[in-house]
Amino acid sequence: MSVENAGTPPYEPHDSEPGAVPEPDGGAPADPPVDPSAGGPAELSAGASSEASSGLPIDALDAPDPADAPDPADPVDTTGEGEAADPAEPGEHPLALRLEHLILGAPRRYTPFQAARTAGVSMDLASRFWRAMGFADIGQARALTEADVLALRRLAGLVEAGLLSESMAIQVARSTGQTTARLADWQTDSFLEGLTEPPEPGMTRAEVAYPLVELLLPELEEFLIYVWRRQVAAATSRVVQSDDEEAVDRRLAVGFADLVGFTRLTRRLEEEELGELVEAFETTAADQVAAYGGRLIKTLGDEVLFVADDPGTAAEIGMRLIETMTGDDTMPALRVGMAFGTVTTRMGDVFGTTVNLASRLTSIAPRDAVLVDGDFAEALGEAGDAPLSEADVDATEAEKYRFALQPMWRRPVRGLGVVEPWLLSRRD
Known part of the structure; x- marks a missing residue:
């Protein structure tokens, strides 16, 4: 969840009461005004007035300071289970509120301002973290929990x-938010739509x-933590095995696979x-890419983008x-198009001329066929996976090659000049 525009004081004095602080939603008294010169919330920077600025280990930041706890006007227990009832917003579904409480494991206790103050970070930094994670502005509603405070403290502590x-911490928040948002939507669609058919009439x-x-969570x-650790282990292994100069800009085989006539299918x-x-x-695409040693970068409905460390692996995936x-x-x-060359990687995605070339080759590839660029073809030849000229292959050598390459007509490709694509096929 996010907060109001960064840099705007969360509470403004009433014109009729100089220095007074309006009450937040729900009528609960707001926190008393703090003298900015004394290092109050209006002047807090990332980690200021908190344990995060002391250089303590991150674990030492887990427990919020009791002095920073919400005021006594917090919601009282109305659930009968010893927990405070979450304050509902107008029009909010009661079951949605119960599900949120179940999933988050804690009641709503803080406004964004209170959460930022308790975590010891500025409203500006808190706002940027929440927006980076993909959460909508909530004004000053009391909608945040202890977990939101601890997340702020952890990120600010890593910076301190x-x-x-600070910019890397924002990227961490953004990449995590974008990835898990898609995962959460997919799981909710799959489980709640497919598995919640009422067992009894009514x-x-x-x-x-x-x-x-309650059972699945x-x-x-x-399982999420297990898969994440496995993926981090695989990613770090690839990094440490590559040259230092290839840590960000690497030579990779990039491939696109595109369904033909998908637009017509959407109408039919x-x-x-x-x-x-x-x-x-x-x-199917994800299974094939993973099984033969590639990495699926993203899916776009009728198209998938994947990479492999070498053209031989990518060629096997394409075929x-x-x-x-x-x-x-x-x-x-x-149809599949692939290119080999330098690629820039950012936040799990790939960019650069090689990626653009692979996309263009896909758009001109014949149905049920694979086109590759000249660098890809040359790398296959150097690795012994395919001959660059079939005329040079005699009958005794043919069996040692996995693939065949056929040069196609040179043609202009939008934004990339003239290219000479090669048709890739599997040798009989």
């Missing part, structure tokens, strides 16, 4: 300890959702059928994608 720059999906989330949380198929087609395509899709009568035709 010199482990991350029950609503909403009534089934709560016990389902701890298991999915543990029902929404549910179209969704099933896209899911089947993405699942497997074509072979798998052509063997499925429910799938439209597929």
Whole structure:
């Protein structure tokens, strides 16, 4: 969740009462004004007036200072379970509030201003963190929990300890927010839409959702941590095995796989059928890319982007994608374009001329075929995976090659000049 515009004081005095502080939503008394000259909230910088600025280990920041706890006007227990009831906003569904409480594991206690003050960070930094994580502005509603305070303290503590720059901490928040937002949407669509059919007549999906989330949440949380650690281990292994100069700008094989005629399909198929087609395509592509040593960068509905460390691996993936899709009568035709060269990686994505070239080759590839650029073809030849000239291959040498390359007509490619694509195929 985010806060109001950075740099704007969260509470303004009433014109009729100089120095008075208006009450936040719900009528609870607001925090008393603080003299900015004394280092109050209006003047806090990242980590100021908090343990984060002391250089203490991050674990020492976990417990909020009791002196910074919300005022006694916090909501009282109305649940009968010894916990404070979350303050509902106008029009908010009671079950949605219960689900939020279940998932977050704590009641709403703080306004954004109170959370920033308790964490010991400025409103400006808190606002940028929350927005980077993808949460909407909430004004000064009392909607944040202890976990929000601890997250602020951890990020600010990493900056204060010199482990991350402030801009890098913002990137961490943004990349984590974007990735988990998509994951959360996918899981919610899959589980709550597919698994919450009422077991008894008269029950609503909403009534089934709560016990389902209660059962799934701890298991999915543990699985998420496991997969994340596995992915971090794989990513760091790739980095330490590469040259220092290749840590950011690396030579990779980049490939796009694109469904042919997808726009026409969107007009012909029902929404549910179209969704099933896209899911089947993405699942098949992801499985093939992973199985043969590539990395899926992103899916775009009718297109997937993947990379591999070497052209031989990418060539195998490209051919497997074509072979798998052509063997499925429910799938439209597929075309694949690949290029090899320097790639810039940022926040899990790839950029640069090599990526653009692979995309352009995909757009001109024949149906159920793979086109590669000259550098890709040359690298395959140097690795012994394919001959650059079939005329130089005699019958005794043919079996040692996995792939065949056929030069195509040189042609201009928008934004990249004239290129000579090569048609990649598997040797008989």
